[in-house]
Amino acid sequence: MNTIVKYITLDLIKNKIIIIYTLLLGVISFSVLSIDSNSSKGLLSLLNITLLFVPIISILFATIYFFNSSEFIELLLSQPVKRKTVLLAEYSGLSTALCAAYAIGIGIPTIILTPSPAALVLLVSGLLLTLSFTALALLVFVLFKDKTKGIGASIIIALFLSLLFDGLLLIFIYSFGEYPIEKPILGIIALNPIDLARILMLLQLDVAVLMGYSGALFKKFLGSMAGSTYAITCMMLWVIVPLLLSVKIFRKKDL
């Protein structure tokens, strides 16, 4: 497995899109952090950029990459290796490259310019988002045979989680506003890794109460520590569950 991961990562660090993605994140974080004197504001802007770009770029790039590697995966599978090994190696190689891009582009500038626990939490939530959306891309890859359909599905997943989900949540809150729905909402939020990342960061920045309903809820019901643990656990599940499902489906897939 390590052999495959090593060579895939070596291939990807020379990939132009990964390089541009890293540079772009780096330029954005340097400019945002040096404009604002208030570091917490700067980190909030970076959080919004992370929530907007990381999911869609991770899932789209990963889906395209997996589908383009399907012949290569076949070749690897004609060698005496397990299917599970090949699939997880592809995932690990790609997520290593994307995580490295995020860590270099966002992590290094924030830790140099605003060294604080909040900067670390931003880095962790961005990395978890990368891992979970790459895992979702892997799930799309094993579910679809056709590349175009797969890319379509990935776009729908990314748009649903980043735009539509919050709208639906608002409708839900609006229509059931007179009932005690705080606890169910905590559960529903766990269904969206982007919301989890947002909450994780907001709890850390201590502006949770200012930043909307769900943040306030987390603060009130779970407190900073328990809330963060809950959010991180749910995000890890968003990595592990798609991965396990992919391996299970891939075992029976015709290539």
Next chain:
Amino acid sequence: MIKLTEVTKSFGKFKALDNISLTLGKGQAISLLGPNGSGKTTLIKSILGLVIPEAGTITVHGLQVNNNWAYRSHIGYMPQIGRYPDNMTIVQVLNMIKELRSDKRVYDEELIDSLGLRKIQDKTMRSLSGGTRQKVSACLAFLFSPDVFILDEPTAGLDPLSSEILQSKIAQERNKGKLILITSHVLSDLEDITSHILYLQDGKMMFHKTVEDLQNITGELKLSKIVASLMQEADVHKSFQHEHDS
């Protein structure tokens, strides 16, 4: 060495393999022929475990293919289309597969030299032409001197000289008593290699005979003539059956 028993595979309503049973033995060079969409690639992929048949069993060297992976160390596979990660170089691809197969330490690198890949080994895969990529696939298939070679359209896209080199390499391995399963639409390329012909049509096995037998049946000497006359016969047979059915 390879044994298929009542193997059936369908994609939706379409039957790609229909109840196929056959035994392929040592020292044979089998040409797998048939029109487009007759199930040739599905048959190859089933043996490699890439396609999972819904019925029947396949064994390689007595090992069941199903849910097993170790048996593939006996097989050298050359795919129809070879695509590799864009930024990997030729030497990286070769090293990667070598590292993956830590069970083998002795490499057959004859093709790497004779196909001239050594000189361009630091080029990235993206910059290579289709034919050169095909050469890389060929080198990988022969690298570990396996007992079984499965070659899907090996000479398509190769220049005449490289095609000749590859064919003589295949013949050389056959003479060592290895099993070679090969598909190609370029029948003249198979002429000197083939000992058996396996003909598929609509997922069914039409026949599996030695070349001498077929020469006797059809009265033709050249492979292309033999196959042409057999295909015509099969067509007549099919249309006759069709009329009979309706």
